[in-house]
Amino acid sequence: MPTTALRVVEREARVFRRLWRGTVFSAFVTPVLFLAALGLGLGGLVDEGGGLVAGLPYLVFVTPGLLAATAMQTAAGDALWPVMLGTKWARTFHAMVATPLRPSDVYTGLMAWTALRITLSATVFLIVGAALGGVPSAWGVLAVPAAVLCGTAFFAPLAAYSATQHTEVSFPLIMRLGVMPLFLFSGTFFPVEQLPGWARPVALASPLWHGVELARSATTGTFDGSGAVGHVLVLVAVLTLGWYAGTRTWARRLAG
Amino acid sequence: MAGAPEALVEARSLTKHFGRHVAVDGIDFRVERGEAFGFLGPNGAGKSSTMRMIGCVSPLTGGELRVLGMDPSRDGPRIRARLGVVPQEDTLDTELTVSDNLAIYGRYFGLSRAVIRERTEELLEFAKLTERRHDRVDPLSGGMKRRLTIARALINRPEALLLDEPTTGLDPQARHLLWDRLYRLKQEGVTLVLTTHYMEEAEQLCDRLVIMDRGRIAAEGSPRELIARHATREVVELRFPSAGDLQAALPRLAGVAERVEPLADRVLAYTGDGDATVATIAGNGVHPASVLVRRGTLEDVFLVLTGRTLED
Numbered sequence: 001m002p003t004t005a006l007r008v009v010e011r012e013a014r015v016f017r018r019l020w021r022g023t024v025f026s027a028f029v030t031p032v033l034f035l036a037a038l039g040l041g042l043g044g045l046v047d048e049g050g051g052l053v054a055g056l057p058y059l060v061f062v063t064p065g066l067l068a069a070t071a072m073q074t075a076a077g078d079a080l081w082p083v084m085l086g087t088k089w090a091r092t093f094h095a096m097v098a099t100p101l102r103p104s105d106v107y108t109g110l111m112a113w114t115a116l117r118i119t120l121s122a123t124v125f126l127i128v129g130a131a132l133g134g135v136p137s138a139w140g141v142l143a144v145p146a147a148v149l150c151g152t153a154f155f156a157p158l159a160a161y162s163a164t165q166h167t168e169v170s171f172p173l174i175m176r177l178g179v180m181p182l183f184l185f186s187g188t189f190f191p192v193e194q195l196p197g198w199a200r201p202v203a204l205a206s207p208l209w210h211g212v213e214l215a216r217s218a219t220t221g222t223f224d225g226s227g228a229v230g231h232v233l234v235l236v237a238v239l240t241l242g243w244y245a246g247t248r249t250w251a252r253r254l255a256g
Numbered sequence: 257m258a259g260a261p262e263a264l265v266e267a268r269s270l271t272k273h274f275g276r277h278v279a280v281d282g283i284d285f286r287v288e289r290g291e292a293f294g295f296l297g298p299n300g301a302g303k304s305s306t307m308r309m310i311g312c313v314s315p316l317t318g319g320e321l322r323v324l325g326m327d328p329s330r331d332g333p334r335i336r337a338r339l340g341v342v343p344q345e346d347t348l349d350t351e352l353t354v355s356d357n358l359a360i361y362g363r364y365f366g367l368s369r370a371v372i373r374e375r376t377e378e379l380l381e382f383a384k385l386t387e388r389r390h391d392r393v394d395p396l397s398g399g400m401k402r403r404l405t406i407a408r409a410l411i412n413r414p415e416a417l418l419l420d421e422p423t424t425g426l427d428p429q430a431r432h433l434l435w436d437r438l439y440r441l442k443q444e445g446v447t448l449v450l451t452t453h454y455m456e457e458a459e460q461l462c463d464r465l466v467i468m469d470r471g472r473i474a475a476e477g478s479p480r481e482l483i484a485r486h487a488t489r490e491v492v493e494l495r496f497p498s499a500g501d502l503q504a505a506l507p508r509l510a511g512v513a514e515r516v517e518p519l520a521d522r523v524l525a526y527t528g529d530g531d532a533t534v535a536t537i538a539g540n541g542v543h544p545a546s547v548l549v550r551r552g553t554l555e556d557v558f559l560v561l562t563g564r565t566l567e568d
């Protein structure tokens with residue numbers, strides 16, 4: 001990454017230093033509450049019924065699911081409204097490109113910052129998950145990069161899109177009709193095999209499913225070579241295509 | 257190398273289109289080092305479009321542009337590293353404090369933290385914002401925000417400062433304070449390139465300026481040259497009780513001055529000697545509601561060149 005993009009990371013870190021208290025809850029506490037409620041509460045019920053979910057205790061099943069889904073949510077949040085703030089409402093990004101920074105630096109820097117935050121929150125989440133018994137394998141540390149890859153695979157195309165927008169009207173729709181259904185149905189809380197036949201291919205096409213599967217292979221220590229490679233390839237492909245589009249939409253938006 | 261000193265900005269047939277709309281229509285100009293150069297023109301003249309091309313954020317549609325001897329399309333980041341930009345709309349970082357705005361901007365230029373600390377003190381002083389350094393940007397007044405934007409643009413010690421309507425929307429006191437600051441910069445040798453639609457601002461600050469209208473340059477020169485060339489030393493302003501009276505008086509005003517320009521609400525008579533013209537008008541039996549003799553201004557130059565006033 002060019003050092004010019006790192007300056008954007010630095011700017012985000014400076015804002016974060018002032019405002020981190022306000023984001024602690026959504027970044028760290030909420031996912032852990034979810035984990036406790038679903039993994040322990042709901043998981044208790046499931047396991048009492050004697051059923052394993054996809055061959056796993058429910059807590060073990062849901063921990064990587066929540067990890068990847070939360071990464072997606074963080075990335076989507078970062079890629080929508082903050083982009084409107086920087087391009088239109090406060091025009092902060094226009095100030096950046098009047099310096100040696102280029103539009104691609106702003107875009108890449110913001111993505112790097114999102115990746116950094118996901119690294120932080122995923123690590124905390126994973127430690128809590130492990131303490132509760134949701135991470136049986138030491139390979140679980142690899143779930144952090146899996147979550148980061150999953151998050152950036154969402155950030156890249158979404159931020160590429162939001163840079164083309166002049167109002168935020170579509171953003172709540174993207175969250176409700178795109179991000180939320182993916183959050184629920186990408187093999188996060190139950191296996192995609194439970195979905196009706198027509199919905200399965202949709203879930204399998206979602207980058208989140210690949211992220212969840214990748215994280216789950218890590219936390220359970222069950223890499224089956226080609227499967228994991230396939231998930232990585234899909235996520236890298238989405239990330240690359242998104243980034244390719246983003247460098248162009250951001251250049252156009254900030255050139256005026 | 258010998259030859260003419262290199263211009264800070266040099267534009268030939270500079271053109272900018274937005275879709276089919278022509279915002280800048282093939283303009284030529286040169287900004288020399290150390291001067292204060294202005295673009296004076298009404299809304300939509302193409303001033304901001306020109307400034308954004310000079311600032312290397314907006315690509316040209318046509319023509320040639322050299323800034324600091326370099327090509328904006330190839331050397332954008334290197335050029336921008338040596339410019340300071342004050343855009344028409346504030347782009348301050350509303351999520352940061354006053355001093356953090358300066359600091360992070362310094363980081364965009366790759367300055368070290370020690371250098372930034374030292375310059376932040378100076379610039380807060382310069383912008384009269386030392387007391388507000390820990391405040392957020394949002395609650396600052398318009399004048400304070402403008403001063404902070406200028407201070408921010410100076411963090412990299414730029415060779416040229418690009419100011420797009422630096423004082424629009426400010427009250428007269430805030431405006432004079434800003435002019436004072438800009439004047440100080442000029443004394444220190446910073447090249448100023450500014451746009452304005454206040455002729456007073458252009459007269460106060462600019463060594464040389466171009467008058468811009470509908471994407472073209474209508475005239476170029478120092479404020480005094482422009483007034484001498486296109487207007488006259490003095491102008492007599494005649495107001496009439498009604499538009500009918502104004503129309504009725506026009507035949508008898510023909511030839512009383514070098515040039516007679518009827519507007520909606522008044523008639524302007526361009527003359528070298530206002531008092532003599534007033535006497536001639538009275539001699540012709542014209543009795544306006546009010547008569548005012550004033551010096552010719554850039555506003556008159558604009559009117560003569562375009563047939564419209566700057567406010568239109």
Ligand SMILES: Nc1ncnc2c1ncn2[C@@H]1O[C@H](COP(=O)(O)OP(=O)(O)OP(=O)(O)O)[C@@H](O)[C@H]1O
Binds near residue numbers: 305453
């Ligand atoms: N990004 C853009 N997209 C489309 N049209 C634009 C864009 N920017 C400027 N224009 C058009 O180009 C013309 C010149 O605009 P510009 O902003 O350069 O004028 P200006 O002289 O700065 O005016 P003002 O005094 O109002 O700031 C206007 O007609 C404007 O509508």
Ligand SMILES: [Mg+2]
Binds near residue numbers: 344420
């Ligand atoms: Mg403008």
